[in-house]
Amino acid sequence: MKSNSNLEKLLETGKFVVTGELGPPKSADGETVRKKAQILKGFIDAVNITDNQTAIVRMSSIAAAVIVQEVGIEPVIQVVTRDRNRIAIQSDILGAAALGLKNVLCLTGDHQKFGNHPQSKNVFDIDGIQLIQMLKNMRDEKKFQCGEEIRNGKKEPIVEPKLFLGAAENPFADPLDFRVVRLAKKVSAGADFIQTQPVFDFERFEKWMDMVREKGLHKMTSILAGVMPVKSVKALQYMKNNVPGMSIPDELINRLEKATDPKEERIKICVETIEKLKKTEGIRGVHIMAIEWEEIVPEIVKRAGLIH
Amino acid sequence: MIVAERKTIEEIKQYILPYKNILLTGCGACVTVCFSGGEKEVGILASQLRLLCKKENREINIIEQTVKRQCEKEFTMELENNLKKVDAVICLACGAGSQFIAKYFPTKPVFPGVNTKFLGGTDEPGLWMENCLLCGDCILDKTGGICPIARCSKSLLNGPCGGSQNGKCEIDKDIDCAWQLIYDRMKLLGREQELETIQPIKDWSKSRDGGPRKIVREDLKL
Numbered sequence: 164m165k166s167n168s169n170l171e172k173l174l175e176t177g178k179f180v181v182t183g184e185l186g187p188p189k190s191a192d193g194e195t196v197r198k199k200a201q202i203l204k205g206f207i208d209a210v211n212i213t214d215n216q217t218a219i220v221r222m223s224s225i226a227a228a229v230i231v232q233e234v235g236i237e238p239v240i241q242v243v244t245r246d247r248n249r250i251a252i253q254s255d256i257l258g259a260a261a262l263g264l265k266n267v268l269c270l271t272g273d274h275q276k277f278g279n280h281p282q283s284k285n286v287f288d289i290d291g292i293q294l295i296q297m298l299k300n301m302r303d304e305k306k307f308q309c310g311e312e313i314r315n316g317k318k319e320p321i322v323e324p325k326l327f328l329g330a331a332e333n334p335f336a337d338p339l340d341f342r343v344v345r346l347a348k349k350v351s352a353g354a355d356f357i358q359t360q361p362v363f364d365f366e367r368f369e370k371w372m373d374m375v376r377e378k379g380l381h382k383m384t385s386i387l388a389g390v391m392p393v394k395s396v397k398a399l400q401y402m403k404n405n406v407p408g409m410s411i412p413d414e415l416i417n418r419l420e421k422a423t424d425p426k427e428e429r430i431k432i433c434v435e436t437i438e439k440l441k442k443t444e445g446i447r448g449v450h451i452m453a454i455e456w457e458e459i460v461p462e463i464v465k466r467a468g469l470i471h
Numbered sequence: 472m473i474v475a476e477r478k479t480i481e482e483i484k485q486y487i488l489p490y491k492n493i494l495l496t497g498c499g500a501c502v503t504v505c506f507s508g509g510e511k512e513v514g515i516l517a518s519q520l521r522l523l524c525k526k527e528n529r530e531i532n533i534i535e536q537t538v539k540r541q542c543e544k545e546f547t548m549e550l551e552n553n554l555k556k557v558d559a560v561i562c563l564a565c566g567a568g569s570q571f572i573a574k575y576f577p578t579k580p581v582f583p584g585v586n587t588k589f590l591g592g593t594d595e596p597g598l599w600m601e602n603c604l605l606c607g608d609c610i611l612d613k614t615g616g617i618c619p620i621a622r623c624s625k626s627l628l629n630g631p632c633g634g635s636q637n638g639k640c641e642i643d644k645d646i647d648c649a650w651q652l653i654y655d656r657m658k659l660l661g662r663e664q665e666l667e668t669i670q671p672i673k674d675w676s677k678s679r680d681g682g683p684r685k686i687v688r689e690d691l692k693l
Contacts, residue, residue, distance in 0.1 A: 333633030407641035
């Protein structure tokens with residue numbers, strides 16, 4: 164065991180895992196985090212705590228993760244390289260490990276242009292792949308990026324962070340051929356698990372998975388496919404037209420537009436996607452991204468038969 | 472070249488309000504090539520300022536002088552005679568040029584007439600693009616001659632982020648994804664496999680992060 168996290172243990176046993184996502188509030192209100200965590204508790208195996216997603220200032224991932232942990236769900240902290248250099252990231256990781264946090268998702272992060280501080284200076288001292296490598300070395304080599312050992316002094320013990328490392332991959336971005344190369348780089352950098360962007364376009368996802376399986380990457384890391392329950396057709400249309408790196412088939416939009424019970428249809432689509440993913444060779448679980456719609460997760464999990 | 476863009480007339484007007492005698496300087500190097508601070512642009516700005524002051528019934532005397540390169544002491548010193556006659560300088564050279572005036576003429580106020588934007592080139596008439604971020608440790612050998620540090624919005628070293636779509640960058644549909652360009656060029660060169668190697672964490676101390684940089688060449692010193 165690398166980290167002894169519950170997520171790591173479950174993947175080790177071969178269980179089809181379910182992870183979720185929890186966006187910390189745009190305030191100092193810890194109660195919101197607690198409430199969202201309570202909704203998800205018992206229905207998912209671990210929950211990602213986003214790190215200032217879309218570059219909008221929110222409560223820090225590590226702080227919110229501690230609250231979530233107190234509620235009784237295992238968190239996956241997210242770390243983006245947009246806002247912190249190697250000094251700050253390593254410092255945060257030591258702190259996170261000291262607070263009992265074990266799972267880390269390594270990301271480059273959305274550009275600050277999309278957020279509420281577009282005039283800020285970005286950092287990008289390292290990229291997402293280098294972040295995985297740096298944290299793996301902290302764990303396995305027990306060394307900081309500079310090469311120094313992780314100990315307080317020559318006579319002090321080495322106390323390295325024990326981490327379960329994840330990365331994201333977007334099967335729907337371009338260039339398609341290079342997406343798999345990039346995944347391979349993440350795996351060789353040390354990604355123990357991968358969470359993908361939400362799957363709406365199954366055809367494209369299958370194309371990507373074929374390439375993944377061809378390289379045998381599904382055997383070297385645990386791939387969790389992203390699933391996103393959408394709150395409305397409008398939201399889906401917005402994503403199709405405005406979010407780069409998303410592939411949303413028109414049939415899906417048509418199906419939702421024609422639905423007599425739109426909410427039911429939206430849940431159905433999610434459950435169907437999960438059913439398909441369960442049967443997809445090389446998929447080890449799903450990552451349900453129900454940002455600001457956490458209350459729908461229990462129903463999706465139940466209907467998809469994911470409660471063991 | 473260094474690409475600069477002239478500041479607005481309103482901004483420049485604010486600088487000269489307290490002064491009557493102004494030296495407007497241009498540079499014969501990069502800013503001439505990119506049409507922002509050469510002899511011609513000095514002339515245009517001088518006329519604009521004269522007209523503006525006439526309209527507002529303000530007295531102003533503007534001397535125009537463009538030197539070969541404002542980033543070399545011997546040429547900057549050519550401004551000395553005219554500088555004695557004025558209260559302040561508006562400099563249309565790049566940020567380095569302005570600072571040479573400040574350095575060698577410490578008692579004269581100098582104001583920038585341009586915003587120094589980037590190191591790049593003319594892609595087509597009227598279009599300049601950024602090419603180099605002056606990171607001090609060139610990696611173009613690894614990326615097919617296309618720089619991801621300057622041209623990828625996130626300066627990624629290991630391939631495109633998840634926002635690359637149809638060859639464009641996630642931050643703007645008018646910006647090419649540098650990594651799509653790199654991948655295409657490497658493929659064209661039959662070298663795409665080289666991109667499978669993980670590029671290590673960069674040493675930014677060779678960039679501006681190591682503090683203001685200098686180069687000393689003993690063989691050229693007098």
